[in-house]
Amino acid sequence: MEPITLILTALAAGATAAAKDTAGTAVKDAYEGLKTLIKNQFAGDPFAQGMVDAKPEEIQEIERFLKDKIIKAGVDKNDDVLKKAEEIREIMKKENPEGGSTGKYEVNVQGSRQFQVGDNNVQHNA
Numbered sequence: 001m002e003p004i005t006l007i008l009t010a011l012a013a014g015a016t017a018a019a020k021d022t023a024g025t026a027v028k029d030a031y032e033g034l035k036t037l038i039k040n041q042f043a044g045d046p047f048a049q050g051m052v053d054a055k056p057e058e059i060q061e062i063e064r065f066l067k068d069k070i071i072k073a074g075v076d077k078n079d080d081v082l083k084k085a086e087e088i089r090e091i092m093k094k095e096n097p098e099g100g101s102t103g104k105y106e107v108n109v110q111g112s113r114q115f116q117v118g119d120n121n122v123q124h125n126a
Helices: 003-018 025-041 046-052 056-073 079-095
Strands: none
Touching (some): 003 025, 003 056, 003 079, 025 046, 025 079, 046 056
């Protein structure tokens, strides 16, 4: 999994899990740790820091902007962030062994000219 995908997936999974009453302390602690590490990388950018605190239902809407901010700040190259994101992924795998992945979608497409993943997509070809 690419580093940026790992980070975004971990944020989404952590936000979703932490919002549930049944979430364990391990996932909540790892999620808070990940958010803190990312926010530290966004020092001086309160807008980006605020995006890290997005609610689960907001993450899909801001994902593109957050992805750009993460890449520009080099967060996707930070070993501590990647380790914490992987920790969340492993915790989620243990809690949901049949699901395997922490994200809603995990897709690896190569050589495709057109491709869509997601809910409620519309494609218009000219």
